[in-house]
Amino acid sequence: MNDDYLWDKTGxxxxxxxxxxxxxxxxxxxPKPLQIPNELTLPQRRNYFPWVAIAAGVLxxxxxxxxxxSTRSRSDAPQRQAEVTAPAPVKxxxxxxxxxxxRKNEPREEVVAVVHKHRPRSSTPILSKGEREEALxxxxxxxxxxxxxxxxxxxxxxxxxxxxxxxxxxNQHRVG
Amino acid sequence: xxxxxxxxxTSPAPAAPEQTHETxxxxxxxxxxxxxxxxxxxxxxxxxxxxVHGILLARVPRAEVDDLVQDIFLHAYKKLHTxxxxxxxxxxxxxxxxxxxVDFHRRKHETVEINDELRGSNTQDSxxxxxxxxxxxxxxxxxxxLVLRLVEGMTGPEIAGRTGLTAASVRVNLHRGxxxxxxxxxxxxxx
Numbered sequence: 127m128n129d130d131y132l133w134d135k136t137g138x139x140x141x142x143x144x145x146x147x148x149x150x151x152x153x154x155x156x157p158k159p160l161q162i163p164n165e166l167t168l169p170q171r172r173n174y175f176p177w178v179a180i181a182a183g184v185l186x187x188x189x190x191x192x193x194x195x196s197t198r199s200r201s202d203a204p205q206r207q208a209e210v211t212a213p214a215p216v217k218x219x220x221x222x223x224x225x226x227x228x229r230k231n232e233p234r235e236e237v238v239a240v241v242h243k244h245r246p247r248s249s250t251p252i253l254s255k256g257e258r259e260e261a262l263x264x265x266x267x268x269x270x271x272x273x274x275x276x277x278x279x280x281x282x283x284x285x286x287x288x289x290x291x292x293x294x295x296x297n298q299h300r301v302g
Numbered sequence: 303x304x305x306x307x308x309x310x311x312t313s314p315a316p317a318a319p320e321q322t323h324e325t326x327x328x329x330x331x332x333x334x335x336x337x338x339x340x341x342x343x344x345x346x347x348x349x350x351x352x353x354v355h356g357i358l359l360a361r362v363p364r365a366e367v368d369d370l371v372q373d374i375f376l377h378a379y380k381k382l383h384t385x386x387x388x389x390x391x392x393x394x395x396x397x398x399x400x401x402x403x404v405d406f407h408r409r410k411h412e413t414v415e416i417n418d419e420l421r422g423s424n425t426q427d428s429x430x431x432x433x434x435x436x437x438x439x440x441x442x443x444x445x446x447x448l449v450l451r452l453v454e455g456m457t458g459p460e461i462a463g464r465t466g467l468t469a470a471s472v473r474v475n476l477h478r479g480x481x482x483x484x485x486x487x488x489x490x491x492x493x
Contacts, residue, residue, distance in 0.1 A: 132451070133458040142484065143452070150453045152430045155355035158368065160375055162340060168382060215467040275417055 309384050333387035350392060352398045353464050356454040360438060360445040361403035370406065374399050393466030436486045443477025447472055
């Protein structure tokens, strides 16, 4: 059946559709003026661009500051290490002094010079490679322990939320 | 089945220009309203009140429809700044109307259907109410489209353009809805 008339009122009119249109047309919308109260003001479309721009600027500044600080601290780090480790070679050098009897009578300034000679060596990190690895391992273990503790705590929390007080007592051994 | 497939294949091209024209008007009007032109909103109301009326008529008691139409447009006026794409004013307000109809039923108003009162006014009106009741009992997908077509007198392309539905789905809904309504009307005397 061709339903062009039902679709867009073209083509051969369908008598049943026409009759329905006529009957149901009595329920059609009767124009009534819309009364917008005077006190009803239209909120303006919010322009978030300035705020977004300010936020982005602040974020960029913070990022730039962070990068600058990190690069600065990196460049400062060897100097600080050198300062800290500077006395260490003195200790190392001092015992070696008696081994060389020729140097026994040498003036004290030379010892100082020896210290200065060893200064470049002091630019190496405080921790040796092994120590550093050990420290990292230890850190990892601490992190794992923390994670486990968090998991346990959340488990305890869930159990206390879901179980009745009687069950809480029963399950205490699992929590502990 | 074949009719449906045929309709889907021959979905009408004329819908597009009309839709574009209306969309252009909407965009201009929404912009004007947002710039403080209240008359622009009155124009939008004139354009879209039949759509909102039809959507509500398919869902809520007839006596409530007029007040709800006003409420919906006032709500739309207050929230117009939240409409991101001005060309979608039609689908937007249609959605507000549908949501408002759902809210209406959720609140469980203790309304007494005044069908008897309406029926008493004249025969034509009472028959209209009866047929509307039949349409309301049809599946939801067909209700709205049939009311917009048969009550508000909108064409299929107009319904598609204003509700944001595709022309093909409107055509299918009209065809299937009308088929079901014809079956229902077969039981009614005098039609």
